[in-house]
Every structure is written in structure tokens, then in C-alpha cells.
Amino acid sequence: MAQVHPTAVVHPDAQLHETVEIGPFTVIGPKVRIGAGTRVGPHSVIEGRTTLGERNRVFQFASLGAAPQDLKYAGEDTELVIGDENQIREFTTLHIGTAGGGGVTRIGNRNLFMANSHVAHDCVVGNGCILVNSAGLGGHVLVEDHVIISALSAVHQFTRIGKHAFVAGGAMVVMDVPPYCMAQGDRAELMGLNIVGLERHGFTEAQIGRIKEAYKILFRSKLQMAEAVARLKAEFAGQPEIDHFLEFINQSKRGLTR
DSSP states (O other): OOEEOTTOEEOTTOEEOTTOEEOTTOEEOTTOEEOTTOEEOTTOEEOSEEEEOSSOEEOTTOEEEEOOSOTTOOOOOOEEEEOSSOEEOTTOEEEOOOGGGTSEEEEOSSOEEOTTOEEOTTOEEOSSOEEOTTOEEOTTOEEOTTOEEOTTOEEOTTOEEOTTOEEOTTOEEOSBBOTTEEEETBTTEEEEEOHHHHHHTTOOHHHHHHHHHHHIIIIISSOOHHHHHHHHHHHHTTOHHHHHHHHHHHTOSSOBOO
């Protein structure tokens, strides 16, 4: 049987793996499923149709699976799906999706959500990301893998943050931040490439060199964006890191942070 503190309130329909630990005064709702090795700290609330994978750590006072802060939400049976090995710190809020946004808020693996961070309805967060204290994502935001969003930053709804990007503290992000880039300010502007992050994740010198050249062509040349993209395709087609850069740009609907 799962280790449930006597003061916790766990609905009998909740599905807990036998290795789950539930701390004092925590509340677990009827549609919750929690995987092996996950620990839930005291005074946490996990409700809604929420699934947690294996070996997650939920700290005290976190709120997972609550109804979205969206006036259009009408009680539909939507989901919050969380992967494996995430750390969800104090007072973090992760909300379920809405019918209009696809119905699922999805969190990947090995992410760190620091205290007071917020992930709104219908967001998708990849793997290995960090949301620092009081960072917040509006609804329908996409955050790709290995992104850092620093303290007190906010990301506008429907915005995308590309993989290995870095958002500086206090930034107000209202347009898409391309992969590998750093953004800061209100409203956020690009401040260069996240070279340290790329090196830490094993990018080779040649890969980083190509990314630097792509950045120069896209954002520091006098070419129009369509011309810059065409040049990159001609010079670097088939290089995975540049192909992803171009794919991200092609899919942008809000426009790019420049």
C-alpha cells in the first residue's frame, strides 16, 4: 500500500502506486493517478484529471490540476499530464487544460518548477526545463526542451520558447523566442546566443559555429527574414540544429522576438 499520512485526504478512486508517499494534510482527488516512487509533500492539493509519472517530487503547498484561470472554462473534463522525475517546489500551480486548447496541459520529464512558478492551461513544457521563482506561463504556451525561464519573468499566451533558450530575470515575453537564444527586457528583445547552455548540453564547436552564423544572418544582417531563411536553407540544409531553427521560424504565428 502507498504510504499515506493519517491526516491526508485521499479519495478512494485515486490510483496510487504502492511506492507513493503522501505527506500530512494533503488532498488527493478522485481522478488522480500517481506513478511509482513519487513523493507528495504536506499541504499539497492534487485534483482534476491529473496524472503524475514516476519519481516526481511535489513539495509542500503545491497545487496541481486545479481548474484553469480562464473565464471560458465551463467544467469540461480536461487533463494535466506530468512525466517523470520532475521537481515541483512550494506554491507552484499547474492547471488542467481547456476544451478550446486541446484539453491537456502537458509536462515532460526532469523539469524543475521553483517556488511560486505557474503553468497555465493548455501549455506544453518539454524536458529538462527550469522555471525559476515566480516565473509564469500564460495559456497555450509551448516551451521546448532545456529552456530556462528566470525569476519574475512572464510569457504571454500562445507564445513559444525554442529549445536551449534562456529568458532573463524579469523579462516580459510577448513574441516567440527562437531556439538557442537569450532574451531579456520589457518587452523582451534578443541579447545573443545561450552559448554556455549549448556547451553544457554537448553541442560541438562546429554546431555552435553554425548556430552563430545563422543568428548573424537572421538577426544582424540587412536581409529580409524570407531572404535570410532562404540563405540558411541554401548554406546549411541538412544540419539538424539549423533545420530546427528554420522549422521554429516557419511555424511562428505571433512573430519572433528580434
